[in-house]
Amino acid sequence: xxxxxxxxxxEVDVEPDMPLLWVLRDELGFxxxxxxxxxxxxxxxxxxxxxxxxRACQVWAEDAVGEITTIEGLGTPDALHAVQEAWITHQVAQxxxxxxxxxxxxxxxxxxxxxxxxxxxxxxxxxxLCRCGTYPRIREAVKSAxxxxxEG
Amino acid sequence: xxxxKTIARRTFLIGSxxxxxxxxxxxxxxxxxxxxxxLDGLEDGEAALTPYVLITPGGIxxxxxxxxxxxxxxxxxxxxxxxxxxxxxxQIKADxxxxxxxxxxxxLSQDAVPFRSTDDSFIAETSRAIMDAPIxxxxxxxxxxxSSVPDSYEKLRIxxxxxxxxxxxxxxxxxxxxxxRLTTSDGAVHxxxxxxxxxxxxxxxxxxxxxxSDVTLRSHDQWRLIGKPMQRIDxxxxxxxxxxxxxxxxxxxxxxxxxRLNPRRGAVKGYDASTAEAxxxxxxxxxxxxxxxxxxxxxxxxxxxxxxxxxxxxPAPYPAEMADHWQVLENSFTRKHRDSRLRDDGDIGAALxxxxxxxxxxxxxxxxxxxxxxxxxxxxxxxxxLDIWTGTQIPRFVQKNAARIAGLDTDDVHVHVLxxxxxxxxRLEDDVVRHxxxxxxxxxxxxxxxxxxxxxxxxHDYPRQIAMARGRGAVKDGQVTGxxxxxxxPSVMSSQMSRQGLPIPGPDAQIIAGAWDQPFDIxxxxxxxxxxxxLAPISSWRSVGASSNGFFHDCFLDELIHAAGADPLAxxxxxxxxxxxxxxxxxVGEMSDWGSEMGPDRGRGVAYCLSFGVPTAEVIExxxxxxxxxxxxxxVAADVGRIIDPVxxxxxxxxxxxxxxxxxxxxxxxxAGGAPEQSNFDAYEGMRLYQCPDIExxxxxxxxxxxxIGEPPVPPAAAALANAIFxxxxxxxxxxxxxxxxxxx
Numbered sequence: 001x002x003x004x005x006x007x008x009x010x011e012v013d014v015e016p017d018m019p020l021l022w023v024l025r026d027e028l029g030f031x032x033x034x035x036x037x038x039x040x041x042x043x044x045x046x047x048x049x050x051x052x053x054x055r056a057c058q059v060w061a062e063d064a065v066g067e068i069t070t071i072e073g074l075g076t077p078d079a080l081h082a083v084q085e086a087w088i089t090h091q092v093a094q095x096x097x098x099x100x101x102x103x104x105x106x107x108x109x110x111x112x113x114x115x116x117x118x119x120x121x122x123x124x125x126x127x128x129l130c131r132c133g134t135y136p137r138i139r140e141a142v143k144s145a146x147x148x149x150x151e152g
Numbered sequence: 153x154x155x156x157k158t159i160a161r162r163t164f165l166i167g168s169x170x171x172x173x174x175x176x177x178x179x180x181x182x183x184x185x186x187x188x189x190x191l192d193g194l195e196d197g198e199a200a201l202t203p204y205v206l207i208t209p210g211g212i213x214x215x216x217x218x219x220x221x222x223x224x225x226x227x228x229x230x231x232x233x234x235x236x237x238x239x240x241x242x243q244i245k246a247d248x249x250x251x252x253x254x255x256x257x258x259x260l261s262q263d264a265v266p267f268r269s270t271d272d273s274f275i276a277e278t279s280r281a282i283m284d285a286p287i288x289x290x291x292x293x294x295x296x297x298x299s300s301v302p303d304s305y306e307k308l309r310i311x312x313x314x315x316x317x318x319x320x321x322x323x324x325x326x327x328x329x330x331x332x333r334l335t336t337s338d339g340a341v342h343x344x345x346x347x348x349x350x351x352x353x354x355x356x357x358x359x360x361x362x363x364x365s366d367v368t369l370r371s372h373d374q375w376r377l378i379g380k381p382m383q384r385i386d387x388x389x390x391x392x393x394x395x396x397x398x399x400x401x402x403x404x405x406x407x408x409x410x411x412r413l414n415p416r417r418g419a420v421k422g423y424d425a426s427t428a429e430a431x432x433x434x435x436x437x438x439x440x441x442x443x444x445x446x447x448x449x450x451x452x453x454x455x456x457x458x459x460x461x462x463x464x465x466x467p468a469p470y471p472a473e474m475a476d477h478w479q480v481l482e483n484s485f486t487r488k489h490r491d492s493r494l495r496d497d498g499d500i501g502a503a504l505x506x507x508x509x510x511x512x513x514x515x516x517x518x519x520x521x522x523x524x525x526x527x528x529x530x531x532x533x534x535x536x537x538l539d540i541w542t543g544t545q546i547p548r549f550v551q552k553n554a555a556r557i558a559g560l561d562t563d564d565v566h567v568h569v570l571x572x573x574x575x576x577x578x579r580l581e582d583d584v585v586r587h588x589x590x591x592x593x594x595x596x597x598x599x600x601x602x603x604x605x606x607x608x609x610x611x612h613d614y615p616r617q618i619a620m621a622r623g624r625g626a627v628k629d630g631q632v633t634g635x636x637x638x639x640x641x642p643s644v645m646s647s648q649m650s651r652q653g654l655p656i657p658g659p660d661a662q663i664i665a666g667a668w669d670q671p672f673d674i675x676x677x678x679x680x681x682x683x684x685x686x687l688a689p690i691s692s693w694r695s696v697g698a699s700s701n702g703f704f705h706d707c708f709l710d711e712l713i714h715a716a717g718a719d720p721l722a723x724x725x726x727x728x729x730x731x732x733x734x735x736x737x738x739x740v741g742e743m744s745d746w747g748s749e750m751g752p753d754r755g756r757g758v759a760y761c762l763s764f765g766v767p768t769a770e771v772i773e774x775x776x777x778x779x780x781x782x783x784x785x786x787x788v789a790a791d792v793g794r795i796i797d798p799v800x801x802x803x804x805x806x807x808x809x810x811x812x813x814x815x816x817x818x819x820x821x822x823x824a825g826g827a828p829e830q831s832n833f834d835a836y837e838g839m840r841l842y843q844c845p846d847i848e849x850x851x852x853x854x855x856x857x858x859x860x861i862g863e864p865p866v867p868p869a870a871a872a873l874a875n876a877i878f879x880x881x882x883x884x885x886x887x888x889x890x891x892x893x894x895x896x897x
Contacts, residue, residue, distance in 0.1 A: 014450075015432065022452035026408060031400040032393025034573070035451070036524045037606045041833040044524055071393030080392070087391040091383065091799050094807055095222025096390030097397060097524045097573025122842035129833060131524045131574050132222050133810025135844035137803060 003064055005030065006073030016062035021045045023061050024070060032071035032100045036129070043128030046101035048074075053108035071100040074107055083107045086145035094132035102128045106142050114149045116142070189250045203249070204233055204311040207355040212239065212339065215249035217293060218300035219545050220386070221523070221575035223862045224800040225300045227384045231377045231796065232304055236312030236370065238336040239351075241377070241385055248569040251293060251547035268669040269765035270730050295545040296580055296692060298764040298860030301796060305858045309369050317364035322357035323349050381799045386571065398543040398570040401530040401601055407435060409591050409602040410454035412461050413443035415611040416826035417689070419466030420444070428457040437461070440590045442583075442612075447591060447600060455605045468826030470688045477687055477823065478515070481620040484640040484684040491643070491683040492659035495668045503626045503634030503676035510625050510715045512708055515887040516700035517820035519616035520828075520836060521693055525573025526609040527584040530601040531592035537564045538589065539599075543572030545579045549652050553582055554589045576811070577692040580648065581614055607831040614648070615821045615828075616693030617641045617662075621704035626676070627716035632723060635674045637667055637708060639701060640682040647689045659683075666698025666763045666867050667705040671730030679705075688823065694811060695763055695863040702761035702867025703816070703874070703888065710757070710875045711884065720875065721746050721758050732791040732855045733760065733767035739789035739850050744771040753777070754784075755880025759871035765857060766864035767791050770809065772845070772872040776880045780895030783813060783845040783873065790864055793855035804861045805849045812869025814839035818891040843897065 003010045005028060012027050019038075024030040024047070036044035038057050045056040050066035075081030080088070083106050093099045102125065109116070109124040116124065121142050130138070189203060206213040216229035226246040234241060316336055323341035324331040326349065333344050340348040372379070389395035414420055423444055425437045433453035437446050444461055448454035471477050529542035531554070538558050544550050547567045555562040572579055588602035604612065619641035626634030643660040650656075663681035693699055713723045721741050728734050737760055740746075750756060753776040760769045768790040775782045786809050795801045819836050822829045830836045874885045877894060885893050 018450075018452055022450060026450045026452070029402065031396070031402075034397075034524070035399065035526065035603070035606075037833050039606075039832055039834060041837075042524060075392065077388050077392050077394060084391045088383075088387055091387050091803065093222075093384070093387060093390035094224070094803060095523070095525070095572060095574040096386065096395050097222075099390055100393040103391065103393075126840040126842045129524065129838065129840065131522065131576070131811075131838065133807035133814070133839070133844075134803065135810060135839070135841045136806050136847050138841060139844075 001061060003028075003061070003068060004066075005068045006070060007067075012061070014061050016060060018061045019057045020047070020059040020061055020064045020068070021056035023064070024056060030070045030072055034097055034100055036098065041129065042098065042101070043105060044098050044101040046104040046128065048104060048108055051108060051111060053105045071104055074104065081107060082148045083110065083141070083145040086141040086148065089144065090137050090141040092134050092137040092141050094134055098128060098130045102130065102138055106138075106145060110142070110146050110149055114146055116146055204308060205237065205315040207351055207358070209352060211245060212243060212351060213245045213247050216246045217249050218304065219248060219295040219543070219547075219569055219572065219579075221295070221543070221545065221572040221579065223300070223804060224384050224797070225295065226386065227382060227800065228301060228796050229304050229308055230385060231382060232308035233312040235375055235377045236309045237316045239339050241382065243339045246385055251551050251567050268671075269762065270669070270671050293548050294580075296577065297696075298766070298863045301792075301860040302858055305794070306369075310367065313367035313369060314363060314365060317367050318358050318361065319351050319354050321361055321364050322354040325361065326354070326357055378796055379794070379798070382797045384800065395571060397525050397573045398530070398541060399525055399528045399573070399603055401541045401570070403530065403532065403599040406530065406599040406601055407447050407449060407595065408451040408454045409445055409447045409588065409600050410451065410458040410605060411440065411443055411445050411587055411602065411608055412458040412463060413608055413612050414463070414465040415828060416465055416468035417442065418468050418826070421464040421466050423464060424462040427462075428460040431457045431460060436594060438591070438594055440587050445587060445591045445602070447595065451601075451603050458605070468823075470686060470826070471823070472826040473824060474822045477618055478620070480687055481618065481640045481684050484682045485622060485638050486682070489640070489682040489684065491663050491681040492661075492668075493678065493680045494664060495677060495679040497674070497678070498676035500634055500636045500676040500678040504624050504636060506626060508627050508715070510623075510627070510712055512623050512711055512886055514621040514623070514704045514707065516619045516703060517822065517888060518618045518688065518690070519693055519815055519819055520610050520613045520821050520830065521576040521578035521616075521691075522610065522613070522833070522836060523572070523574025523576055523578050526604045526606055527578060528601065528603040529585040529588035530599055531585070531588040532599040533558060533589070533592040533596050535596065536560075537566065538592070539566045539568065540585060540589070541568045541570055542585055543570045543575070543579055544582060544585070545575060546582060550582045550585050553586055557586060557589045558593060576694040577696075578613065580692050581651065583612065606833075610831045610836070611828055614689050614691035616699060617644050617690045617697070618687065619700040619704070621701070621708070623704070623708035623711075625708065625712040625715075627712055630716050630718050632674055632709065632712045632716055632718070632727065634676040635709065635712065636678045637705060638680050638682060639664055639667060639704060640684050641697070641700065642684045642687045642690055644690050644692055644696060648691045651689075662697030664701065665696060666701035666761050670705060670762055671733050671767075672727040673729050674727060695866040698761060698763035698863070698867040702759075702763060703870040706759040706761060706868060706871035707874050707886065710759070710871070710878070714878075719747070724758065724760055728760075730762075730767065732852065733762060735852055735854060736760070736767045736769040736789040736791055739852065740769045740771040740787045743787040743789070743848055743850060744773065744785070746771065753880060755876045755878070757872045757875025757877070757879055759868040759875055761864070761867035761871070763864050763867050765855075765859045766861065767855075768864045768868055770865070770868040770872040772869075772876040774873070774876045774880050777897060780897045781877060781880075782897045783843065786813070786845045786847040786872075788847065788865055789850040789852060790861060791852040791855045792861050793858040794853055795851045798851065801851050801861055802849045805851070805865050806847045808861070808863070808865025809847055809869050810839055810844060812866040813873055816870035816873055816888050816890055817843070817896050818889045820889050
């Protein structure tokens with residue numbers, strides 16, 4: 001089975017119904033996407049497939065067709081994505097475990113809608129749980145990332 | 153500066169023991185220095201200056217023994233050392249260090265004695281000091297109870313100052329200049345000619361000289377770091393997916409494991425694993441304590457195989473059905489079950505014999521900890537040693553328990569503490585490490601990573617206590633005059649410590665925490681704790697006893713204030729004698745413009761709780777919409793004596809409010825057939841972003857002692873929400889979760 005992750009093609013030998021999350025984490029070593037619930041409730045495993053925010057625990061390996069981007073492919077400590085910069089400026093993270101997924105959800109949403117209202121942000125980000133309660137900072141960070149992206 | 157010198161000498165019995173290339177700065181443990189654990193394996197040119205500072209040719213490592221579960225403890229501890237050591241936070245690496253009695257927690261004793269945190273009398277302080285001895289003796293290196301800051305505040309600054317002065321002495325020796333002419337900054341000693349010698353270059357000399365123990369701590373106005381906004385040292389890693397948690401461990405040759413545990417915590421009578429054994433990637437299936445373990449070549453395959461096992465579980469050793477749990481609590485309000493009556497002011501019997509008596513009954517359910525990272529541990533076993541990689545708040549218990557299972561000495565068990573994806577008290581338990589150790593012993597030489605599935609994490613959590621309270625109170629002439637609260641719950645300390653082989657004698661202060669010690673002058677005022685026996689095993693959950701009692705105590709007070717026809721904020725202030733507590737109440741009053749008109753279907757509630765020595769007040773504003781209650785605003789003020797990092801303080805305050813509100817809204821663990829009914833976030837949702845109010849935070853610094861902020865914002869949140877809902881709707885909610893009684897948007 002072939003997968004394209006962060007611009008590189010991989011050949012994996014897995015069951016067709018193995019969730020993409022576990023292919024990424026245990027077969028390919030991408031640990032940015034996190035296991036939180038396995039049922040699409042928490043969003044910690046969020047990746048992009050062809051730019052669309054997707055719960056990697058809910059996609060079978062055989063259905064993971066398209067270019068997969070994990071947080072490792074969004075930006076790096078030396079070359080940050082605008083959303084990651086905003087997350088650092090606002091010091092969003094506490095435990096940080098949900099933040100890969102939060103950032104991936106925000107990045108995909110802002111690519112589609114760079115000028116969201118507060119209600120838009122609430123809607124777009126409510127699929128991602130944060131048990132530490134960093135929601136107020138997530139709101140601020142999404143807003144400032146949106147402003148950055150609009151500036152280009 | 154005499155006082156600081158005294159502290160330095162008492163806290164650090166510093167003597168140097170020159171060893172090859174290193175230096176021993178012993179740290180006192182119960183009058184006898186505990187060995188500096190950093191001295192094992194030091195190479196030439198490396199120096200371990202106190203158990204908290206390690207300098208090698210590769211750089212400077214600050215040892216931050218309080219575990220980081222997301223609360224920023226590593227940054228806070230590193231900043232305290234770096235402040236005195238004159239380092240920038242970008243110059244250091246933080247490492248939790250090995251489990252060691254040198255890192256025993258001196259602050260836990262503060263809350264282990266039955267004195268109100270507002271009591272600074274001679275006898276209260278003496279008792280706290282005496283309690284410190286057994287905690288030292290046991291070497292309890294525990295992270296919890298909002299104790300990381302109080303435990304670290306002086307100790308780590310002194311450690312930084314000792315290391316700094318010793319490095320200066322080394323520079324004086326090298327340069328031939330008097331130490332008075334040397335200064336330090338940015339990780340180097342500076343000479344009068346403008347040149348500098350880095351700490352790393354000075355380490356070999358520092359290792360050979362007597363450490364300087366006569367140090368003076370800097371005053372507040374000299375601080376570069378403390379009290380100012382800092383960038384958390386983990387913030388870039390946590391914003392780029394590069395932070396490694398326990399679940400991300402992947403040593404060479406590692407295999408993956410999953411468990412199937414009896415959700416009733418009863419016996420394993422037998423199991424059929426024939427289907428599971430034939431599944432792809434399965435390497436081994438074996439009985440473990442309380443269930444069955446599966447080892448496979450991939451986590452998902454291990455979890456799938458665990459689900460395919462057909463187990464035969466024994467019954468629960470506690471009531472199978474929820475109604476019976478509540479019945480046990482209802483039956484516990486008797487003299488036989490009385491655990492403590494530490495507050496009994498005036499004559500409550502006489503006060504309650506008249507008219508105008510208000511009575512109410514409150515309930516709080518079992519709750520899961522459910523940190524987003526499920527518990528996990530990676531263990532490599534050989535015939536002679538164990539290596540354990542895990543996120544834990546109790547590294548020395550982990551070490552001891554794993555050693556017993558493996559039949560090794562504790563010295564042969566090496567615990568590597570990792571960053572945690574949340575805990576909320578979950579990682580004060582170590583079952584996952586015990587299970588991983590049992591599994592690793594069946595595959596010696598191969599690292600085994602055990603990850604509980606989310607469902608197993610819920611089923612095998614030791615939940616927050618279930619609790620009930622019965623209040624009776626009296627009002628007269630517009631004032632609250634009598635207050636009597638009976639609280640029944642199981643003992644969390646007894647349940648939790650029994651799993652570590654430590655019997656805890658005597659009353660459990662957690663049964664009445666957040667209730668008996670509130671600084672109110674009510675003329676007739678009594679709080680009684682009752683211990684419920686035979687219920688499900690439980691564990692500490694963020695703010696522990698106060699998580700339920702803060703709700704009970706403040707909401708019932710609110711009921712009495714309304715019965716008296718008084719203003720909720722004004723009457724709390726009238727009753728409160730404790731100055732820092734009055735200030736936090738006044739702060740949220742001012743922030744929320746208390747008393748201003750709110751419009752139809754809206755309401756405002758105030759609540760207060762003193763927990764972990766931190767007075768915290770909150771005001772919540774809600775609107776009763778057609779779609780349910782919307783939480784519009786939250787205002788929170790707390791006094792921790794001294795704020796280390798205002799950014800992290802703000803984040804933890806907001807997070808604590810969200811945590812308190814989330815569970816009050818819609819979370820509970822219920823038992824059916826002996827097993828928990830909720831197994832994932834679809835049935836235990838908490839708060840989502842669209843439900844989160846705007847939260848305004850104010851930190852006060854008037855309190856006499858420095859305190860931690862991990863837990864104190866939690867207890868008042870549920871009470872403030874219930875009080876606001878009453879103000880908006882006239883409906884008084886006395887049972888968590890509130891969703892059983894009212895809808896939320």
